Amino acid sequence: MSTSYTLENIRKEKATMQLLWIGMVSICMFFAGLTSLVFVDNMEIPSESDWFLYSTVIVLFSSLVYLIVSRNIKRDKPVSFLIFMVFILGLIFTYCQFQGWSDMRNNYGIIFTGENPETGQATPKEHSYFYAITVAHFAHLIFGLIALFITFFNALRNKYSSKKFLGIKLAGTYWHFLTILWVYIYLFINYT
Amino acid sequence: MSDHHHKETFITKYIFSQDHKMIAKQFLLTGIFMALVGMLMSAMFRVQLANPGETSILYNLMPSNWMDPDTGALLQDKYLALVTMHGTILVFWVLTAGLSGTFANFLIPLQIGARDMASGFINMLSYWFFFAATVVLIYSIYVPSGPASAGWTIYPPLSAEASYIEGSGLGMTLWLVSITLFIVGSLLGGLNYIVTILNLRTKGMSMKRLPLTIWALFVTAILGVLSFPVLLSCGLLLVFDRSFGTSFYLSDLIIGGEAAHHIGGSPILFEHLFWFLGHPEVYIILLPALGMTSEVISVNTRKPIFGYQAMVLSLLAIGFLSFIVWGHHMFMTGMNPFLGSVFAFTTLLIAIPSAIKVFNYLTTLWRGNIRFTPAMLFAIAMVSTFITGGLTGLILGNAPLDINVHDTYFVVGHFHIVMGLSAIYGMLAGVYHWFPKMYGRMMNKNLGYLHFWGTFICAYGVFFPMHFLGLAGLPRRYYANPVDMGQITDINDIITFFALAGAVIQFIFVFNFFYSIFRGSPASKNPWKANTLEWTTPVERIHGNWPGDLPEVHRWAYDYSKPGAEEDYIPQNVPLKEGESEH
Numbered sequence A: 001m002s003t004s005y006t007l008e009n010i011r012k013e014k015a016t017m018q019l020l021w022i023g024m025v026s027i028c029m030f031f032a033g034l035t036s037l038v039f040v041d042n043m044e045i046p047s048e049s050d051w052f053l054y055s056t057v058i059v060l061f062s063s064l065v066y067l068i069v070s071r072n073i074k075r076d077k078p079v080s081f082l083i084f085m086v087f088i089l090g091l092i093f094t095y096c097q098f099q100g101w102s103d104m105r106n107n108y109g110i111i112f113t114g115e116n117p118e119t120g121q122a123t124p125k126e127h128s129y130f131y132a133i134t135v136a137h138f139a140h141l142i143f144g145l146i147a148l149f150i151t152f153f154n155a156l157r158n159k160y161s162s163k164k165f166l167g168i169k170l171a172g173t174y175w176h177f178l179t180i181l182w183v184y185i186y187l188f189i190n191y192t
Numbered sequence B: 001m002s003d004h005h006h007k008e009t010f011i012t013k014y015i016f017s018q019d020h021k022m023i024a025k026q027f028l029l030t031g032i033f034m035a036l037v038g039m040l041m042s043a044m045f046r047v048q049l050a051n052p053g054e055t056s057i058l059y060n061l062m063p064s065n066w067m068d069p070d071t072g073a074l075l076q077d078k079y080l081a082l083v084t085m086h087g088t089i090l091v092f093w094v095l096t097a098g099l100s101g102t103f104a105n106f107l108i109p110l111q112i113g114a115r116d117m118a119s120g121f122i123n124m125l126s127y128w129f130f131f132a133a134t135v136v137l138i139y140s141i142y143v144p145s146g147p148a149s150a151g152w153t154i155y156p157p158l159s160a161e162a163s164y165i166e167g168s169g170l171g172m173t174l175w176l177v178s179i180t181l182f183i184v185g186s187l188l189g190g191l192n193y194i195v196t197i198l199n200l201r202t203k204g205m206s207m208k209r210l211p212l213t214i215w216a217l218f219v220t221a222i223l224g225v226l227s228f229p230v231l232l233s234c235g236l237l238l239v240f241d242r243s244f245g246t247s248f249y250l251s252d253l254i255i256g257g258e259a260a261h262h263i264g265g266s267p268i269l270f271e272h273l274f275w276f277l278g279h280p281e282v283y284i285i286l287l288p289a290l291g292m293t294s295e296v297i298s299v300n301t302r303k304p305i306f307g308y309q310a311m312v313l314s315l316l317a318i319g320f321l322s323f324i325v326w327g328h329h330m331f332m333t334g335m336n337p338f339l340g341s342v343f344a345f346t347t348l349l350i351a352i353p354s355a356i357k358v359f360n361y362l363t364t365l366w367r368g369n370i371r372f373t374p375a376m377l378f379a380i381a382m383v384s385t386f387i388t389g390g391l392t393g394l395i396l397g398n399a400p401l402d403i404n405v406h407d408t409y410f411v412v413g414h415f416h417i418v419m420g421l422s423a424i425y426g427m428l429a430g431v432y433h434w435f436p437k438m439y440g441r442m443m444n445k446n447l448g449y450l451h452f453w454g455t456f457i458c459a460y461g462v463f464f465p466m467h468f469l470g471l472a473g474l475p476r477r478y479y480a481n482p483v484d485m486g487q488i489t490d491i492n493d494i495i496t497f498f499a500l501a502g503a504v505i506q507f508i509f510v511f512n513f514f515y516s517i518f519r520g521s522p523a524s525k526n527p528w529k530a531n532t533l534e535w536t537t538p539v540e541r542i543h544g545n546w547p548g549d550l551p552e553v554h555r556w557a558y559d560y561s562k563p564g565a566e567e568d569y570i571p572q573n574v575p576l577k578e579g580e581s582e583h
């Protein structure tokens, strides 16, 4: 691959970024669809567990770190360790989510589906909804983690420079998007 | 471009191709195949409606457990299966993937002057997701309990529990799997179309010079990426209800005397989510047909399209409005009458841009130097049926009128005239018009005329009388007519006659299509003397579309019969003459 930065490359990069952006718009519409349910039906979504507060702080912090990655690469400073750190923060976020889900189930009796063992009642849809929207976010996060890992791997192999860092831009944009999406969901389930 | 010519094997050329022209043909062939499957299904249920409870050789096309073992009649719930599959196939497989998939892929790079799509790989994935969806859908027809049977709109509760209707078992699960694959494929395609149009236009091809085909495909793709994800979220919750026992859409139901375990859900939620996609979807179907009609009409009247800017603006207006009218499918759900009148208002607003488009087509035709090619006939017919169907749309859009005919054959008549006729005619116009570019040969003209007139007469014979049945109160999706309707009782027989005749006539097209691929008379480079860039490419298919440099664009696509020009058309890549002004 040539290192010269031709017009054709700039165009291709712009197009690739746009593919991602429009994809993210699509994902927003998916979550907007889920969100609209709550307003059509005046649901109150449970959000008892504190673990979700921790995960929110972690994911915000990971995005901050990624901002440094973007700054560094433009100045040809090292990035691989920082990307790795974001990846690890992503894993910690995942850990918090799983803890949160089991907390909700074990300590608050909020389950996805089935009968409540004590009352024998079927699961109200608010409870199912809580799992549906948080797990849907997680499903998208998996792709973010994969993207971070690939970016980290490429950074290790010195694939990026201040002249050529599309991969870092793509992974970062998507990761920030996941952060914002999570903060939105967190606020949403807490204030409805 | 010679450096772009890498070696192609059979597999990379015809199967896992990344060339947009080949992918377009894959979409077209799959679409034609599915159209025939859907059409044969409609022939079967039309036969049942004309001869209720009697047997027919046509039913032997389906698994044997679809017939009553004694009488050989079509079973009642299999009638619903046929209706459901017919609707699903025609709406999604033929008029969404078959139409957009074919013409967006084929025309976007060729008409904007690009070598290919922004991402050939994503484009290929888009087709193969669609293909996988097709395999799953076809397979679902053959499972012992039958395919999905709750209508193409798969409303819960009927679609939610296998104990309500056999088709809501495995068949419905497969339907949901299939539609999920379909949505992924559509989204990947749509992303690519948008990005390609925004980024890969050749030098001089400003948005203001884009052919209207591309504008229409552009707005269509935007509608797709905004609305299909909502259908995905809608379907996901249905999957949870069906497979995991949640209660999003289900509430205190009694099944067979026993209370179901669901509480608190609401099927109306489903309708909101479904129609939020559902209405934009009907424009996803219609807009490409409108776009191609603009092109075909302009070329064949040898006149510039009337009101180019108004055409673009009305496309955008229709696209925008289509997101705020979904409630007109739900006037009967007990919605707040005030909300109902808001939806009626927004619905009627769509009539304005629609009427602008019709007006502009008619003024383009006015005093044109018209060439009645088969494509042109289909394009004119497209405009005519858009008027017929749009008028009944106005009736349905008024809540007080709609309440009387909702869920009757009046609605069936309405949407078949706008989709089954208008959109299909637009698609056929596209096939006849661009066939020479696709296959390098011409389709037979006389067979084309035969196909056109046969189709036009039969299709009106089928769908026009349906309005009377609906006004008389015949509900849609009924296995047999339960009410005595006096003088018009026999209308069903007439409709079935035209339906079967129309189905037979389609085989003229199928024959013409495949015969012409191999034996048609060789096409010249620009057989219709058209202005758009695809006609500047060589007849034989090459990777990268143009040998040498990409063409440069100097004018809009509609310089037909320009005063002072030697010929009655000036291709977009011809520079302006000295002192010549742009249109």
Ligand code: HEM
Binding pocket: B153, B282, B283, B285, B286, B328, B329, B347, B348, B350, B351, B354, B389, B390, B391, B392, B393, B394, B396, B397, B398, B402, B405, B406, B407, B411, B414, B415, B418, B419, B423
């Ligand atoms: C002037 C434009 C139009 C208006 C005002 C309009 C209005 C309506 C209304 C109010 C209904 C609901 C009727 C009911 O269920 O009681 C309806 C149904 C329908 N329309 Fe239209 N329509 C228009 C154009 C179109 C177009 C262009 C298409 C497709 C290409 C289309 C496709 C459909 C379909 C598929 C249904 C029925 C869906 C179902 O229940 O299965 N309509 N239309």
Ligand SMILES: [Cu+2]
Binding pocket: B278, B279, B282, B325, B326, B328, B329
């Ligand atoms: Cu609608």
